[in-house]
Amino acid sequence: MSGPTHDAIVIGAGAAGLMAAITAGQRGLRVLVVDHANKVGKKILMSGGGRCNFTNTGTTPAHYLSANPHFCKSALARYTPWHFIELVERHRIAYHEKELGQLFCDDSSKQVVAMLLAECAAAGVEVRTHCSIERAEHLDDGRFRLHASQGRFVAPALVVASGGLSIPSMGASGFGYALARQFGHAVLPTRAGLVPLTLTGTHAERLQDLAGVSLRVEARCNGVRFRNFMLVTHRGISGPSILQISNFWQPGDDLRLDLLPGIDVEAQLREWQAGRRDAELKTLLAEVMPKRFAQRLCEHWIASKPMRQYTPRELQAICGQLQDWPLVASGTEGYRTAEVTLGGVETDGLSSATMMSRHVPGLYFVGEVVDVTGWLGGYNFQWAWASGHAAGSAMAA
């Protein structure tokens, strides 16, 4: 009554699932990967603006959020960015480094998917798309049986690599969490991460029509700070600094922006007061930030007048406003646009060396479905590769 028997079934043909399958396949296991989407690696394809920021050479465990910050260490240490770079180079995929160790394809993310599929083929891995899973069972003999739209599949190892909840239109589902609960695993509350923030009230009214304006800021929240660009959007704010800080922000948290990061604002204001006495503050600010943003700031938050008219106390207050601007975010754009999902399958229930369940032998969880979330910059793919590799290396042959 069952379909062909495999040594391992992987649910999810994304980064983590494909890497787990390739690694196990290379060790001689007969692996089947199933995915309900119409093609594999959809998030890889859309990542990095179509060029896939496939790793970060500066990856350390400190670049990840998890209820247990130690959990990711073992897998990351055993499959490093250099292992993946070796694979990319072997497939002659040209790449380049952007800022901060972020590696991107020169041409297209499609090359990364093609590389993974070529590795699957070489390792004898079977990949089935359009394959929806109705349910999973744990049989008395310890094997797992999947009831899927394309039949029933049985194997002694089951790898859950179904990702998080971000971008439902790309095939994201809560399936992995439901499966984890079915097998007695705790799932920590999830929320959208690496996501634009929304604004309401006066900030929204005053900034909305600046959509498209981008400026360098340092975003600060809960003791964490990120210096990079911020983009004003129609509904709020985005850009790398905001996406990064969104992982650390929750509704009600204090969010502050340094609008002139890297500039000694106090000295700059004094210099302007001494040397450009008749120039108005808004004109001078437009020399160090986008003109429209400077003007808007001076329309609503900072009274602009010729520099000679400011008292020392007023200059001090302006300095504070520019370097510690409080922005009241009302929420996030949610899973619709989030790059990742924070939270997920609790790591206490998993072995950090193998990703295998501590209660159900043969059951593995890898990639984003696990409560390990990286910063922006290639860290999430590195976790997917490393955790997938850990599981693929551990499955019994």
Ligand SMILES: Cc1cc2nc3c(=O)[nH]c(=O)nc-3n(C[C@H](O)[C@H](O)[C@H](O)COP(=O)(O)OP(=O)(O)OC[C@H]3O[C@@H](n4cnc5c(N)ncnc54)[C@H](O)[C@@H]3O)c2cc1C
């Ligand atoms: C727009 C965008 C850009 C990104 N850019 C980057 C980047 O440049 N660098 C970086 O490091 N990270 C990036 N990320 C994050 C990165 O894509 C994810 O962290 C990574 O893809 C997670 O890999 P995964 O294999 O765990 O899950 P996924 O890649 O989400 O794969 C899960 C797979 O499981 C399948 N699936 C889900 N439910 C079921 C089910 N019930 N039955 C069968 N199959 C199922 C899905 O169809 C999917 O193919 C980006 C994310 C987004 C959304």
